[in-house]
Amino acid sequence: MTALRPDLAIIAREVAVGTRVLDVGCGDGALMAALRDGKQVDARGMELDPANVAECVARGLSVIQGDANIDLADYPEGAFDYAILSQTLQTTMRPDLVMEQLLRVGRKAFVSFPNFAHWRVRLSLLWGGRMPVTRLLPIAWYETPNIHHVTVDDFRALVRDQGIKVEGAWFLSGDRLTSAAAANFRAEHAVFLLSR
Amino acid sequence: MSDDAPFGPDRHITLPGPLALDGGGVLAPVDFAYETYGTLNADASNAILLCHALTGDQYVASDHPVTGKPGWWTRMVGSGKPIDTDRYFVVCPNVIGSCMGSSGPASLAEDGIPYGMRFPVITIRDMVRAQALLLDHLGIDRLYAVVGGSMGGMQVISWAATYPKRVASAVIIASTARHSAQNIAFHEVGRQAIMADPNWRGGEYYADGKGPDAGLAVARMAAHITYLSEQGLTEKFGRRLQNRDAKTFGFDADFQVESYLRHQGLSFTDRFDANSYLYITRAMDYFDLAEEHGGHLANAFRGSATRFCLVSFDTDWLYPTSESRNIVHALNASGAPVSFVELSAPFGHDSFLLDVPDLNRVVDGFLKAGGQ
Numbered sequence: 001m002t003a004l005r006p007d008l009a010i011i012a013r014e015v016a017v018g019t020r021v022l023d024v025g026c027g028d029g030a031l032m033a034a035l036r037d038g039k040q041v042d043a044r045g046m047e048l049d050p051a052n053v054a055e056c057v058a059r060g061l062s063v064i065q066g067d068a069n070i071d072l073a074d075y076p077e078g079a080f081d082y083a084i085l086s087q088t089l090q091t092t093m094r095p096d097l098v099m100e101q102l103l104r105v106g107r108k109a110f111v112s113f114p115n116f117a118h119w120r121v122r123l124s125l126l127w128g129g130r131m132p133v134t135r136l137l138p139i140a141w142y143e144t145p146n147i148h149h150v151t152v153d154d155f156r157a158l159v160r161d162q163g164i165k166v167e168g169a170w171f172l173s174g175d176r177l178t179s180a181a182a183a184n185f186r187a188e189h190a191v192f193l194l195s196r
Numbered sequence: 197m198s199d200d201a202p203f204g205p206d207r208h209i210t211l212p213g214p215l216a217l218d219g220g221g222v223l224a225p226v227d228f229a230y231e232t233y234g235t236l237n238a239d240a241s242n243a244i245l246l247c248h249a250l251t252g253d254q255y256v257a258s259d260h261p262v263t264g265k266p267g268w269w270t271r272m273v274g275s276g277k278p279i280d281t282d283r284y285f286v287v288c289p290n291v292i293g294s295c296m297g298s299s300g301p302a303s304l305a306e307d308g309i310p311y312g313m314r315f316p317v318i319t320i321r322d323m324v325r326a327q328a329l330l331l332d333h334l335g336i337d338r339l340y341a342v343v344g345g346s347m348g349g350m351q352v353i354s355w356a357a358t359y360p361k362r363v364a365s366a367v368i369i370a371s372t373a374r375h376s377a378q379n380i381a382f383h384e385v386g387r388q389a390i391m392a393d394p395n396w397r398g399g400e401y402y403a404d405g406k407g408p409d410a411g412l413a414v415a416r417m418a419a420h421i422t423y424l425s426e427q428g429l430t431e432k433f434g435r436r437l438q439n440r441d442a443k444t445f446g447f448d449a450d451f452q453v454e455s456y457l458r459h460q461g462l463s464f465t466d467r468f469d470a471n472s473y474l475y476i477t478r479a480m481d482y483f484d485l486a487e488e489h490g491g492h493l494a495n496a497f498r499g500s501a502t503r504f505c506l507v508s509f510d511t512d513w514l515y516p517t518s519e520s521r522n523i524v525h526a527l528n529a530s531g532a533p534v535s536f537v538e539l540s541a542p543f544g545h546d547s548f549l550l551d552v553p554d555l556n557r558v559v560d561g562f563l564k565a566g567g568q
Contacts, residue, residue: 054537062535063537
């Protein structure tokens with residue numbers, strides 16, 4: 001098995017054994033498979049791309065084709081111990097509403113996203129004067145799926161406004177964990193564990 | 197293998213029943229025609245029930261005795277195929293109401309005369325309960341999986357709701373939990389075409405062999421259009437003319453699409469009974485799984501331990517993706533493990549029978565995972 005993406009590895013480590021998990025935007029199902037095999041998790045997935053869904057089902061995972069913007073509303077309240085949204089928040093139409101839905105269907109939620117205030121992004125914009133195209137955000141502004149860029153501080157502010165509790169936060173620079181201090185400047189990626 | 201052995205191709209058995217029907221009547225005895233493929237393992241845990249569609253039959257993976265054509269799902273069923281007969285024991289019964297050997301309107305009633313319209317009106321759930329009788333007889337309690345497309349999918353979902361403990365995995369392809377007004381409307385056109393044929397004679401046409409072929413052919417033509425996509429028809433036929441250079445300014449089949457439909461209609465009458473068409477379309481129209489469960493589809497799956505896999509096709513306008521999503525939402529609400537994907541294929545509703553490699557991949561993976 002190939003290694004999990006660093007943000008997924010953090011989530012996989014933190015999820016409790018034997019829980020029910022909904023992975024929203026589950027991609028090819030790598031995290032779900034790891035949770036199922038490593039933590040006896042009852043993992044369900046939602047994914048927009050039919051090729052990815054087919055791949056997941058062929059791996060024996062329970063995944064439905066669906067859109068986080070629309071289809072989360074169809075799950076009953078508290079159906080899952082965790083709802084997971086990894087590197088998808090910034091692609092949704094209304095991240096605030098998706099967050100509300102995550103914490104409606106899940107008792108807790110993991111949310112990971114690329115930090116748009118990382119120093120490399122700032123420099124790129126400051127000196128280049130163009131929308132940043134970096135190692136982490138490699139796609140030009142006109143074709144990127146990231147329609148709602150967000151920073152660590154923006155996210156903290158949204159969470160505060162929504163009355164959501166932060167139960168844990170992890171920050172990544174490359175593949176390594178980095179400290180919470182000055183995370184808004186130094187972290188390329190953030191992973192938050194949230195609850196109501 | 198002797199001819200009355202329970203397993204093998206072209207099997208027939210008459211069971212005493214009685215089969216209590218949703219409409220209030222009773223069917224007894226009950227004839228079954230079915231085929232099996234593969235070998236039932238020692239603990240009878242590898243059985244897959246295949247449910248066929250409206251005009252399908254038990255000849256899934258063997259040549260059809262009337263048309264001589266290969267079975268209707270040889271893409272999916274066979275050695276090394278997704279429904280792998282080296283691994284699974286596959287059973288496909290002809291549904292009751294049909295005309296390929298299971299009890300239907302052409303069967304003889306107690307008085308030795310074909311039932312005709314005296315055959316009781318049946319439902320999808322009646323078909324399923326009949327299949328359960330057959331499986332009891334074959335010594336199969338719990339099914340590894342139940343698989344079907346279109347009306348077959350309706351039977352699968354009805355199986356999961358009626359016998360949740362007997363179904364480990366359910367594959368529902370291009371199907372619906374209820375017939376829509378549009379679905380019923382198309383079927384009514386077909387039934388009226390049959391009943392308007394003077395040869396129908398209230399369904400009592402069996403004695404002299406002259407049935408309502410013209411009406412049945414029209415019914416098939418109308419239905420066949422609903423199985424294809426507009427894009428598929430356009431690509432296949434466009435406005436091309438049939439074996440001629442110019443329009444004839446008459447009512448021959450000038451267009452290729454007319455000729456094709458006429459052929460589909462006529463050849464259908466060689467292999468299908470008009471009364472069976474009436475009864476089975478009625479069963480489909482009556483199908484509304486939510487109605488059977490207090491108006492809430494999710495109630496149909498409460499406490500279900502069955503794994504579900506649903507597949508729809510983007511060009512299917514007969515049972516569009518929204519119908520599959522309706523089922524998925526109910527399954528999510530009841531907490532059942534469910535997978536769903538809308539696949540892209542150009543063939544309309546018929547996609548489930550045709551070459552869609554992703555369908556094979558999904559069914560293969562889903563079934564294998566059920567054994568883990």
